[in-house]
Amino acid sequence: MAFTRALSGTGLVAAACASWQIGPAATWLPVVRRATPCLAGRGYPDRVALTFDDGPSSRTWRLLDTLAELDVQATFFMVGEYLERNRLIGEAVAKSGHEIAVHGWRHRYLLGQGVRRVSAELARARDLVADVSGSPPRWFRPPYGVLTGSALVAAARVGLQPILWTAWARDWVDQVTASEVLATLTPGLRGGATVVLHEPPPGAPPSRGQATLAALPELVAHLRVQGLTPGPLRDHGLNGRGSLGFRGNLR
Template sequence: MVSARPVAALAGAAGAVGAVAAGAVAAWHVGPAATWLPGARAVLWPGLDGRGDPSHVALTFDDGPDPDTTPRFLRALDDLDVRATFFVLGSRLADHPGLGRLIAAEGHELAVHGWRHDRPWRPRPRLDAREVARAAELVAGAAGRWPLWYRPPYGILTGGRWAAARSAGLRTVLWSAWGRDWTASATAYSVHAEVTRTLRGGGTVLLHDSDMVSAPGAWRAALGALPGLVAECRGRGLRVGRLDDHGLIE
């Protein structure tokens, strides 16, 4: 007869090992999400913060392309003689490939914002890798070159998404200033005030050219703020342009 005591001990040991392994996976998954905190990111990961040439500001837009709103931003940027970086969603680009080609044809840069705008509640590294690569391939088809940058939806970086970006040959870049332009209460004035509150030379600005995951009509606040933001930067002697021209630090 086999004693139950050794069997129970083995089961307990196996359970402990499993718990440690599960904890390690969880830490690998959620650990990078700490980079979402702007203060910590600025100090510990300045490259991830979008820090670049101190005489330049990188202007970036998330969540498009949107056939109703993105063309309005393209017209405004053309009027201002500014080129920007558009972090697009693969699922949106698949629906509107011509708009992606237009963004690139007008001298703007296309980058990867993932396949869809979802939150990474649980580890899914294989799916992350497939979706980021798939989005990058669509961006390359629209732009005529492989993209350089990746920004995860909501700015929430996980171990799986970081690895997926690296596997696709993309560098992850978040931001150092944003306009909180996704809220129902956002106005051109509030977006301008929020961006300039933390804007410095070498910074990367986050705005949105679509209200797909924002309050309906919120895009108007970002669009309305653009002329003033560009004028503010130029008044400080700062050039405004794409991430590709930003000289990001490592």
């Protein structure tokens, strides 16, 4: 009996630990993100934040050219180890007026990693971004958008604000077309949205990222016709640093 009680107590502790690690990962789900508008990146109703994950790589140059042609600035969530290898590209992104944010040091799930380890990796990425861009980054988006309890604590420790997205395009899928990217995005293109798009990471197949580039002119035109201004997260009116923003911050 006592053994059974001890076992069930151990099980409860294990369950509590599991929910501490995994519970925040539910923020990946659209229904949870709708309840946490600041975490999802819901900002000013006349703006849409454009964000690009998974760079930088040599193919970031084409994205920079496309954004310059469209006269649009964005937020680049960069992976620390990629930025370390492509520092000049990071500097060019910053010099072009774009915002650089943290997408982890390595592109891997954070599940099962403790606060100390995640903090060290985020601090390393934060310091590199600050050095490359000339200003400390504000935002952290976890790889795959999966937050953990450890990641939330670590982000607060190193002064980064976790943020996900309100609309995505599934543009990381091989052979996706620009039309499919736009069709997936369009229902979420409302004022205040934060859009996540992707750069091809180093070593990705040549076809990866083509649809994103091809979709950008129509995406930006679509937003402007609706009276929405695309831009980086820093101009999106998101306050409540370090908070999940359950109360929201809509203007």
